Amino acid sequence: MTDYNELRKKYVPRGVYLVNNVTVVKGEGAKVWDINGKEYIDFTTGIAVLNLGHRPKEVVEAIKEQADKLLHQCIHVANYPPYLELAEKLSNKYIWGEAKTLLLNSGAEAVENAVKIARYWTRAMGIIVFDYSFHGRTNLTMTMTSKHRPYKLWFGAYSPGIIRLPYPDPYRCPFKADTPEECGEYALEYLEKALKTHTDKEETAAIVLEPVAGEGGYVVPPKNFVEGVARIARENCILFVSDEVQTGLGRTGKFWGIEHFKAEPDLITVGKALASGLPLSAVVGRKEIMDAVHEGGLGGTFGGNPLAAAAAIKTIELVEKNLDRAKEVGEMMEKRMDELKERYDVIGDHRGLGPMRAFEFVKDREKKTPYPELVKELIKKGVDKGVLLLSAGIYGNVVRIVPPINIGDEELEEGFNRFEEALKEALRSVK
Ligand SMILES: Cc1ncc(COP(=O)(O)O)c(C=O)c1O
Structure with missing residues (x-):
């Protein structure tokens, strides 16, 4: 053997x-x-x-059915139904307004593209992230990731423009606060101050946050923190990106993890569970922001592959049920x-x-x-x-x-x- x-x-x-x-x-x-x-x-x-x-049986059937029709059709070359039907489905899962969807291959690629779109929209470079975060292994997303060993050790030079701030882990509050709420308050104060001391709102494109820190240890941040981050972003014309690569598709009991909070994301990144195991990811976000980038500025060869997209359409239906x-x-x-x-x-x-x-x-x-x-x-x-x-x-x-x-x-x-x-x-x- x-x-x-x-x-x-x-x-x-x-x-x-x-x-x-x-x-x-x-x-x-x-x-x-x-x-x-x-x-x-x-x-x-x-x-x-x-x-x-x-x-899942129905997903496997959808994949087989699609395999009999079309394995690949790059979305830049021609239309094909699974890409467009999935874009419609995911855009309609954005419950905060009208949305559009870009399909990609991996979680890291989704985060990379969310950053590109946010920088384009704001014409600013700064990206605020937090300790405990994991956003991927490409150069940019590795830089955005907080745990140094094993993800970053000896892999510098890192990508510029990333600002990392303390994260209010309720179990190990970096501010030694007595309650999770108090810890959240301190972290928000730190964020507001950082917009004076580390950078300026005009140089900041986005704040990227996982609704539950995944690789960081399944840490649920205090409610007031998540909601405050979204509010501070809005007040300062900074985009709020919810990285739902791990929390999306019902993983937290709601379709999006961010639905546990009163916080409206401008962009959502999704991956992992989207196609029940086939590689697929997406950026879903406010229509005008998603549409800002010039023609040809976004895409790739495989993003939204027909098999993966067919699997995702069925996966979303089943997750909802x-x-x-x-x-x-x-x-x-x-x-x-x-x-x-x-x-x-x-x-x-x-x-x-x-x-x-x-x-x-x-x-x-x-x-x-x-x-x-x-x-x-x-x-x-x-x-x-x-x-x-x-x-x-x-x-x-x-x-x-x-x-x-x-x-x-x-x-x-x-x-x-x-x-x-x-x-x-x-x-x-x-x-
Ligand atoms: C929140 C989050 N963002 C991004 C990623 C990167 O996804 P991928 O490994 O598909 O590139 C992960 C992977 O664990 C993740 O948990």
């Missing part, structure tokens, strides 16, 4: 990291199977991509996570919105000392027990639980049972 670990070692560069030492050959719903036929509950969904689980289930799943997860926090004092915090949730592990609840060694071990034991897990967070001490938003009760329960078994074993082996 082929040794895929060996192939990987020999032919794939070391920089392409691997979390679960498993070779997956099949997926269905919330489960995957490895090369030896072992079954796993997938609490990673390929990093928040398979919101409807592996191979599953939003109530997503909320239910989120509530079940929260309850189960509360119980686990009661039983294990290494769980310093658990948090999230809807079925986008995470545990933060600490050595000591009072000092909140991060416990990344335990997380590493927990993920390994998860593989033994049959549950796939993924870490996150500035300190690598967060485990995110990202099941399909429509996972069944039994699979969710079983996934948590396996998680708890893995945690018990991990605790035994790190002590």
Whole structure:
């Protein structure tokens, strides 16, 4: 039998990291199977991509149907229905007014294009981002990303014009505030001051924020912060960009993560779950802003590929039908996570919105000392027990639980049972 670990070692560069030492050959719903036929509950969904689980039947059918008609047609060469029908569908998901949609390939490409459009519209260069943010791995989006190692180390020179500000993590408030709201207030004060001390509103094109910090550790920012950021942007004629690459498509229990807040984004970036696993991303935004760029200024060869676009049209329909289930799943997860926090004092915090949730592990609840060694071990034991897990967070001490938003009760329960078994074993082996 082929040794895929060996192939990987020999032919794939070391920089392409691997979390679960498993070779997956099949997926269905919330489960995957490895090369030896072992079954796993997938609490990673390929990093928040398979919101409807592996191979949703109707999406697979839409892909097959499209494959029989047209595999590629560049949108600059000719019209083709899936691109235009998806653009219509996504534009109508922008609930704050009339919108237009640009289709692309990856989350990073969507963020890059949102920045291009914002700079064009405002004729300003500055982009404000926050600690904890992750926006991609291209030069610009890597610069916008906050965690230095592993994403940025030795990859400079970085892209100019990026201004990074403190992020009000309610669990580890950088301002040592007593409440999340107070932490949010301090972060807003800092932002307002930064428009005097770091830059000026006239030099600032956009503020880019994830409604829930994804790679940063599934941190839900205080409501007043998100709403204040949108308000400050508006008052200063700066665009507010909601990076929904990880939070979009029902991941938080609403279609867009930003819908949890009274905050109106000018532009939204979306990717990951958009096409149930095929590569596709988009910028959706206010019509006049999206339309500002001159003809030929936006696009690419593959953006809005017919197969991916056909998959996305069906995915959006199914996500809409599953939003109530997503909320239910989120509530079940929260309850189960509360119980686990009661039983294990290494769980310093658990948090999230809807079925986008995470545990933060600490050595000591009072000092909140991060416990990344335990997380590493927990993920390994998860593989033994049959549950796939993924870490996150500035300190690598967060485990995110990202099941399909429509996972069944039994699979969710079983996934948590396996998680708890893995945690018990991990605790035994790190002590
Ligand atoms: C919020 C956010 N933005 C952008 C990206 C980059 O997306 P991609 O990996 O598809 O380039 C990610 C990926 O994790 C993300 O979570």
